[in-house]
Amino acid sequence: MQPFTSLTGQVLVLEQENIDTDQIIPARFLTATDFDGIGEHVFADWRFNANGEPIDGHVLNQPRARQCPILVAGHNFGCGSSREHAPHALLGFGFRVVISSQIADIFRNNSQTVGLLPVVLEAGQHARLLQMDGEDITVDLEQCEVAVKTADGNTDSWSFNIEPFARHCLLHGLDKFDFLNQAEELISAYEENR
Amino acid sequence: MPEPSPRSLFDKLWDAHVVMPESDATPAVIYIDLHLVHEVTSPQGFDLLRGKCIGVRRPDRTLATIDHSTPTLPAGEDGQRPYITEQAKRQVQTLRENCREFDIELHDWDSPSRGIVHVMGPELGASQPGMTIVCGDSHTSTHGAFGALAFGIGTTEVGHVLAKQCLLQNKPKSMRVNVEGRLAGNVTAKDLALNIINYLGMNGGTGFVIEYAGEAVRSLDMESRMTLCNLTIEAGARAGMIAPDQTTVEYLRGRAKAPQGEAFDRAAGKWLQLASDPDAGFDSEITLDGSAMRPAITYGTDPGMSVAIGEPVPQAGNASQQKALHYMDFTEGQSLAERQVDVVFIGSCTNGRISDLRAAANVLRGRQVADHVRMLVVPGSENIRKQAETEGLHKTIIEAGAEWRLPGCSMCIAMNGDMVPPGKTAVSTSNRNFEGRQGAGSRTLLASPETAAASAVLGRVGGVADLDATQEVA
Numbered sequence: 001m002q003p004f005t006s007l008t009g010q011v012l013v014l015e016q017e018n019i020d021t022d023q024i025i026p027a028r029f030l031t032a033t034d035f036d037g038i039g040e041h042v043f044a045d046w047r048f049n050a051n052g053e054p055i056d057g058h059v060l061n062q063p064r065a066r067q068c069p070i071l072v073a074g075h076n077f078g079c080g081s082s083r084e085h086a087p088h089a090l091l092g093f094g095f096r097v098v099i100s101s102q103i104a105d106i107f108r109n110n111s112q113t114v115g116l117l118p119v120v121l122e123a124g125q126h127a128r129l130l131q132m133d134g135e136d137i138t139v140d141l142e143q144c145e146v147a148v149k150t151a152d153g154n155t156d157s158w159s160f161n162i163e164p165f166a167r168h169c170l171l172h173g174l175d176k177f178d179f180l181n182q183a184e185e186l187i188s189a190y191e192e193n194r
Numbered sequence: 195m196p197e198p199s200p201r202s203l204f205d206k207l208w209d210a211h212v213v214m215p216e217s218d219a220t221p222a223v224i225y226i227d228l229h230l231v232h233e234v235t236s237p238q239g240f241d242l243l244r245g246k247c248i249g250v251r252r253p254d255r256t257l258a259t260i261d262h263s264t265p266t267l268p269a270g271e272d273g274q275r276p277y278i279t280e281q282a283k284r285q286v287q288t289l290r291e292n293c294r295e296f297d298i299e300l301h302d303w304d305s306p307s308r309g310i311v312h313v314m315g316p317e318l319g320a321s322q323p324g325m326t327i328v329c330g331d332s333h334t335s336t337h338g339a340f341g342a343l344a345f346g347i348g349t350t351e352v353g354h355v356l357a358k359q360c361l362l363q364n365k366p367k368s369m370r371v372n373v374e375g376r377l378a379g380n381v382t383a384k385d386l387a388l389n390i391i392n393y394l395g396m397n398g399g400t401g402f403v404i405e406y407a408g409e410a411v412r413s414l415d416m417e418s419r420m421t422l423c424n425l426t427i428e429a430g431a432r433a434g435m436i437a438p439d440q441t442t443v444e445y446l447r448g449r450a451k452a453p454q455g456e457a458f459d460r461a462a463g464k465w466l467q468l469a470s471d472p473d474a475g476f477d478s479e480i481t482l483d484g485s486a487m488r489p490a491i492t493y494g495t496d497p498g499m500s501v502a503i504g505e506p507v508p509q510a511g512n513a514s515q516q517k518a519l520h521y522m523d524f525t526e527g528q529s530l531a532e533r534q535v536d537v538v539f540i541g542s543c544t545n546g547r548i549s550d551l552r553a554a555a556n557v558l559r560g561r562q563v564a565d566h567v568r569m570l571v572v573p574g575s576e577n578i579r580k581q582a583e584t585e586g587l588h589k590t591i592i593e594a595g596a597e598w599r600l601p602g603c604s605m606c607i608a609m610n611g612d613m614v615p616p617g618k619t620a621v622s623t624s625n626r627n628f629e630g631r632q633g634a635g636s637r638t639l640l641a642s643p644e645t646a647a648a649s650a651v652l653g654r655v656g657g658v659a660d661l662d663a664t665q666e667v668a
Contacts (some may be wrong), residue, residue, distance in 0.1 A: 017514040018396060018496050022628045027609040031263055031282045033237035045630045050616065074514070076397040079430060079496075080628060082332040082346035083235065102397055105366075105432050106332060110348035163364055165220045176350075177242070180358050183214050183223045187360055190213045190225055 001115040003173035006140040007096055012059065012068035013133035019073055020080035021107060025089040038085055039092015059133075069096040070139060072129045076100070078107025078118075087111040097139045099146070101126035112166040113176060117141060125158045141171055200471035203437050204368050204403050207343040207468070211326045213360055221362040227325035228337075229355045230311045231258040231298065233289040234609075235330025235348075240292040242353030250296040251359045257320055258293050258300040260286050261310045263610055266572055266599035275303070278611035296356070307450075309575020309601050312336040312543035316420060317577055319449025323438035323465035328355060333543050333625060335426040338435035339419035340442055341468050343403070345432040366432065367477040369402040370470075373410035375485030380658065382553070383418035384545060384623065384642035386410065387425035388490035388500045393482060396498040399431025402478065405470065406436050410484030416445040417549045424544045425625055428497040437469035489657050491641040492627050493530060494518035499627075503645060503657035506530070521629055522637050530639075530655040537620035538569040538596075538650035539632070540643050542606035545623035546574030548581050550643040555587040557647035557658060558594035564653025569596035570612060572604040596650065608632045621649040 029041045047060050054061045071090065077100040078086060087110050090098065098111065099119045111118045119139060121129070128148070129137070138147040144167070147157045169176055201209070214223035229252075236258075243249065250256060263282040269275045277283040293300035301308040307318055312333050315321040321337040327344035328334060330352045337344035351361055371390060391398075404426050406419075414422065419436050426434025436442075443462045446452045453461045488502035495518040501508060507524045510516040519525065524533075540546070540554045551573060563569045571591045573579040579601055582588055588598045605612040606624035608631065614620040616635025623646050627638040639655060648658045 016517065017512070020496075020626075020628045022626065022631050026630060026634070027607045030234050030609055031279060031285050033285055033288045034241070035238060045634050050634065076400070076430070079396060080332065080427075080626065082330060082334075082348055084238075084330075084348035084350060102400060104397070104430060105400055106346055106348065106427075110350070113348060113350045163221065164218065165362070168219070176362055177246075177354055177357070179220065180223065180354055180360060180362055183358075183360065186214050186223065187225070187358060191359075 001169070001173045001175065004096060004115065004117050004141050004170045006138065006142060007069055008136055008138040009069040010064065010067060010134060010136055011070045011072050011129065011132050012065055013130055014059070014071065014073045015130050017074035018076045018079055021078060021083050021086040022080055024078070024086040025083065030083060030085055035085065035088040035092070037092070038089045039094070042089035042093040064134070066094045069094060070137060071095045071098045072132070073098060073100045076102045076104060079104040082106045082110070084110045084114065087114050087116040091116050099126070099129060112170065115170065115173070117170060119146060119160050121146065121158055121160055141167060200473040200475070202368055202470040202474040202476060203341060203405055203435055203468055204343065205474065207324065207326065208365055210324065211343070216364060221364045223360050224326060224363045226328050226355050226359055226361060227255060228315070228320060228327045229256045229359070230315055230327065230329035230334065231256060231289070231352070232262055232311045232329070232331065233260050233285045234262045236292065236352055237285065237288045238349045239330070239352030239356055240296070242350065243296070243356055246357070248357050250298060250356045253297045253299070255359060256298045256356070257315065258289060258298050259308055259311050259314050260289060260302060262603045262607060264602045265610055266602045266604050266612055268600060276611070278609070282610065306576055309577065310543045310546060310603055312424065313546060313574030313578070316340065316416070317449070317575055319446050319452030322446065322452065322461070323442060324468055328361065332427045333424050335432065335434050336420050336424040336543055338423040338426065338433050339416060341435060341438035341465065343433055343435065346427065367402045368405065369399065369431070369478040369480070370405045370407055370476045372408035372479070372481040373406065373484040374408045374481060375410060375483050376413060377410050377484050377487060380489055381487050382489070382642040382644060383414055383421040385489045386484065386487060387422050388492065388497065388640065389487045390482065391425060391429045391498045392490070392500045393480070394429040394498070396428060396496040397430040399426065399429035402431045404429070404431045404434040406434060408481070408484065411436060412439065415549070416441060417547045420547070421544055425497070428625060438465040489642065489645055491530065491621070491639050491645060491655065493522060493524055493639065495521055495627055495629050497625070497627060497640060500640070501530070531660070533619055533655045535567055535621050535649045535654055536618035537614045538563070538567055538646050539572070539605040539620055539622040539624060540570070540646055541572030541574065541604055542624040543574065543603070544625045545643050546572060546578070548578050550623065551578065551582050551587050552585070554643040554647040555590040557644055557651065557661070558596065559590050561594060561651045561661070563595035563650045567650050567653055569650045570599060570605055571596050572599045573601045575601050605632055614638070621646045621655065
């Protein structure tokens with residue numbers, strides 16, 4: 001997993017609420033046995049018509065879309081299935097951060113595991129970000145802050161919460177498994193004492 | 195000695211599985227009793243094992259099936275099963291090879307018990323009270339019906355459980371949903387669940403584990419409890435659970451993977467102690483009146499957007515709901531009964547059990563599916579298929595004009611070739627009405643097997659109460 005410390009980059013806004021994992025990666029793309037190339041299919045039914053041709057004008061088909069590392073999405077992003085394909089597809093497309101005012105539990109956990117930073121902000125802050133499509137913002141995981149420029153040239157910084165362990169793994173690009181592996185003696189003892 | 199503090203069912207399940215407690219800096223290490231595996235979310239998990247040169251720690255706690263990518267039509271004359279793509283076939287073959295390499299019990303085509311993962315586990319008696327149960331599938335919440343802590347995980351975590359039989363978890367918050375009163379005779383577990391999701395909203399359970407309680411829940415049979423717990427994730431909660439009682443014990447008695455003889459009685463004694471203590475605390479608690487609930491059907495693109503059958507399409511509360519109505523081609527105030535139904539699907543881990551098929555067959559008996567409707571009935575497992583055929587349900591279903599298929603997830607997730615065409619309307623007993631869930635451009639209305647079968651006969655959206663003598667062929 002690629003470490004994530006701090007990133008300044010362009011925002012892409014998908015303001016729809018309740019964007020579910022079937023939208024992020026439709027089930028027909030789940031028959032692969034690896035995650036290679038899955039980013040090409042992210043939001044496939046939004047980006048392509050029935051003939052597989054790109055739909056002109058869709059925000060995700062703009063040339064800039066793949067240069068945007070920060071996805072700001074409507075409330076309750078990532079609801080639905082447990083498919084890890086969803087954060088892999090977003091990563092594969094070029095996103096490193098997804099920001100919303102609520103992110104579904106399983107998707108959020110999967111994202112942290114594979115290196116996509118999920119950030120939950122308060123409704124008011126989120127509402128402002130929804131108006132900032134195309135602007136540059138900074139997401140700093142060391143400070144747990146999102147920084148945005150204001151109209152008068154100042155900076156507003158908003159802090160966010162993330163579990164310390166998930167933050168630690170993301171900051172250092174660590175595999176959660178290594179921590180689990182260190183619990184081996186405890187696991188064996190648990191199995192013996194049941 | 196001080197009195198031990200009262201604990202909820204969830205607290206008891208959690209405490210019993212802590213291998214290493216949560217700290218300020220790290221999550222808890224939680225032991226997993228049963229790991230269910232299917233072809234779609236496991237291959238990369240097995241690759242993780244190979245990458246680290248480790249084996250499966252507890253093949254005896256791992257149980258696999260093929261269900262998502264499998265065709266529901268039988269093999270052709272050439273003996274070849276009609277997989278939708280070579281890739282789907284390869285995915286099934288990959289699971290077969292992985293299970294062979296790592297010595298995991300796989301219920302393949304030749305198994306008399308093969309079925310949808312959340313139907314098969316309970317049926318075999320593998321899902322038991324007091325267990326932690328995971329699977330790379332969000333509807334793992336189903337197994338909470340037994341008084342287990344059961345939830346869906348990602349593929350990397352599938353690898354973790356294969357390797358260490360453990361997961362890293364922060365303890366979620368708890369919510370109790372009490373449903374008081376008795377459900378009316380025409381209100382099924384699906385209707386109950388849709389009513390609850392409508393109340394909570396599709397994200398109302400985010401961050402929580404839900405315990406269902408109250409008279410209306412206690413009086414449900416096990417299959418109905420599975421339907422209710424299955425749909426917990428549709429309110430955003432990873433796990434839903436119901437305290438084990440005599441109904442749970444009797445369901446499990448004699449099942450192949452349940453304890454046998456005296457061991458069963460000892461186990462049952464322990465299971466019955468798992469119920470929440472009287473003064474157990476919850477982070478959130480709601481109480482609903484089950485006696486006021488009516489059969490429900492969804493009209494939008496999230497499972498929380500439902501109405502009682504007969505009610506018009508409600509007003510859209512926000513832009514998302516407006517978008518949903520647009521996708522579904524409904525307008526505010528419109529009668530759902532005006533909508534022609536093109537496809538009816540009965541099956542899935544939500545409503546593909548024998549009681550669901552009996553309910554559908556009871557509606558279809560002596561009636562005909564409307565000419566323009568394509569109806570698919572897909573049993574949840576081979577055992578259910580055999581039971582249904584022994585009872586002659588398949589004849590009723592076929593004679594009514596519906597298709598009787600082989601077990602699998604089928605049209606619920608629409609990745610095996612069974613799908614709803616673009617723009618068409620389906621009444622489905624499955625669990626998700628998201629845009630394109632049952633095929634790109636498909637429009638899904640979620641309902642009970644009774645309502646789905648009635649809609650098939652009517653050829654438009656309606657419930658059992660809308661059927662009359664004119665639909666009876668007798």
